[in-house]
Amino acid sequence: MAPGKTASKTASAVAPEDDKNPVRPVARPLAMVLFGSPGSGKGTQAKYLMDWLHIPQISTGDMLREHIRSGDSIGKAIQERMRAGSLVSDELVNQLVFERIGQPDARRGFILDGYPRTPAQAEEMMRLLSAAGAGEVVIHLVVDYNVIIARMSGRRVCPKCGTLYNSVSRPPRVEGICDLDGATLVVRDDDREEVVRERLAQYERQTRPLIEFFRATSDRLIEVDASRDRPEVVFERIKSELKDLVQG
Numbered sequence: 001m002a003p004g005k006t007a008s009k010t011a012s013a014v015a016p017e018d019d020k021n022p023v024r025p026v027a028r029p030l031a032m033v034l035f036g037s038p039g040s041g042k043g044t045q046a047k048y049l050m051d052w053l054h055i056p057q058i059s060t061g062d063m064l065r066e067h068i069r070s071g072d073s074i075g076k077a078i079q080e081r082m083r084a085g086s087l088v089s090d091e092l093v094n095q096l097v098f099e100r101i102g103q104p105d106a107r108r109g110f111i112l113d114g115y116p117r118t119p120a121q122a123e124e125m126m127r128l129l130s131a132a133g134a135g136e137v138v139i140h141l142v143v144d145y146n147v148i149i150a151r152m153s154g155r156r157v158c159p160k161c162g163t164l165y166n167s168v169s170r171p172p173r174v175e176g177i178c179d180l181d182g183a184t185l186v187v188r189d190d191d192r193e194e195v196v197r198e199r200l201a202q203y204e205r206q207t208r209p210l211i212e213f214f215r216a217t218s219d220r221l222i223e224v225d226a227s228r229d230r231p232e233v234v235f236e237r238i239k240s241e242l243k244d245l246v247q248g
């Protein structure tokens, strides 16, 4: 499907009983699928979409990190793979997503961030969405490979307060120092160069090919250039592609 092309089975969301919800009150829950390489800005766009549409962000990366933080059996089982930049098993992420989209706050729709990442996940997602009666919109954030490398290698985090910086897009006032508490910034474990390379290799091998699957099967696929402009500008582009989903 050509960029921005709208197929006939356009997805839309159910929101009849909530006046504050801006999504058009029509028959089906809306699944927004954010698709793109690590470092393409999926998490940032997911937050904007969440504020705009009042539907929750479902980030498999966040859910998995939460298990690691809590130290439960799932966390223990996955921490080595996550640390190495490898994907965790399809069975596990499929199960986590299945449980999460069954929660009451996801009944009108949800934003999938970081899922699906493999053919088995994509097929399972289609099954889950069809069982939920949801229609999906896939948003492909298209970013040049070299831009991704530059972005990810410039990422720093404050070990004290967790604030994220980026030497390109969000530099601290003083290089290497947190604006908020003066701590020396560090490179996050999974932003180390060899891990970044592994994450990008995984993406190229297992995830990028899914775009062909979406072209063939999805209700609607939009492709948005996310290489050069600030995140707010990229979001405006997404919004203008999705105007017909939202009232007013």
Ligand code: ADP
Pocket (backbone or CB within 6 Å): 037, 038, 039, 060, 061, 062, 064, 081, 082, 085, 086, 087, 088, 089, 090, 093, 113, 114, 115, 116, 117, 121, 199
């Ligand atoms: P990024 O998109 O920057 O790689 P994420 O937070 O989405 O970051 O993912 C971090 C890590 O979590 C991945 O490298 C992988 O180990 C694991 N992960 C997240 N989502 C999935 C998924 N859908 N399938 C398998 N592993 C996943």
